[in-house]
Amino acid sequence: xxxxxxxxxxxxxxxxxxxxxxxxxxxxxxxxxxxxxxxxxxxxxxxxxxxxxxxxxxxxxxxxxxxxxxxxxxxxxxxxxxxxxxxxxxxxxxxxxxxxxxxxxxxxxxxxx
Amino acid sequence: xxxxxxxxxxxxxxxxxxxxxxxxxxxxxxxxxxxxxxxxxxxxxxxxxxxxxxxxxxxxxxxxxxxxxxxxxxxxxxxxxxxxxxxxxxxxxxxxxxxxxxxxxxxxxxx
Numbered sequence: 001x002x003x004x005x006x007x008x009x010x011x012x013x014x015x016x017x018x019x020x021x022x023x024x025x026x027x028x029x030x031x032x033x034x035x036x037x038x039x040x041x042x043x044x045x046x047x048x049x050x051x052x053x054x055x056x057x058x059x060x061x062x063x064x065x066x067x068x069x070x071x072x073x074x075x076x077x078x079x080x081x082x083x084x085x086x087x088x089x090x091x092x093x094x095x096x097x098x099x100x101x102x103x104x105x106x107x108x109x110x111x112x113x
Numbered sequence: 114x115x116x117x118x119x120x121x122x123x124x125x126x127x128x129x130x131x132x133x134x135x136x137x138x139x140x141x142x143x144x145x146x147x148x149x150x151x152x153x154x155x156x157x158x159x160x161x162x163x164x165x166x167x168x169x170x171x172x173x174x175x176x177x178x179x180x181x182x183x184x185x186x187x188x189x190x191x192x193x194x195x196x197x198x199x200x201x202x203x204x205x206x207x208x209x210x211x212x213x214x215x216x217x218x219x220x221x222x223x224x
Contacts (some may be wrong), residue, residue, distance in 0.1 A: 017208070042217055044205075103156040105153060
């Protein structure tokens with residue numbers, strides 16, 4: 001069965017520092033890959049997605065993610081975080097064209113002033 | 114900007130009551146989903162619909178039911194609420210395999 005692992009429950013980063021959030025998936029072929037962000041009291045918003053092609057994808061708010069097939073990973077990065085980036089980040093995969101996403105447990109990002 | 118709306122945003126209710134969580138989208142999306150979200154946990158799919166008159170149960174066992182009589186509307190009903198139903202419920206929609214748009218959620222507390 002497909003699964004998604006986000007190893008870090010929470011991460012604390014200083015404002016202005018770089019960020020990397022990890023995501024690993026388990027699936028035989030290349031799935032569709034997504035990162036979503038959830039601010040407190042809000043629904044989820046799509047940051048970026050990978051379907052095929054260039055393995056480095058750019059998203060909104062200055063985020064990017066790199067698909068590494070050999071590592072079954074899709075890590076999210078940002079060169080310099082802002083206090084407004086404090087939120088929970090979810091990685092998800094979609095496989096088998098069944099229109100259903102499998103979700104990671106999320107990583108809560110805390111920004112230190 | 115997502116045009117998907119959930120009501121109520123917050124609900125506190127007693128055990129045994131019947132509740133309906135409303136979800137409406139104005140984007141004409143064919144697919145709609147209900148997820149249950151607890152703190153520190155992944156989203157669990159409880160119901161989905163691929164179009165009018167189509168509803169399926171998701172991976173997470175749920176005592177709720179849904180209906181999809183109109184494209185834009187996908188309500189979730191609990192016939193008899195229990196404290197174990199306390200959670201946040203997220204509604205989402207998409208067109209084909211496109212971006213999934215989420216509502217702001219309905220936080221349910223059952224006393």
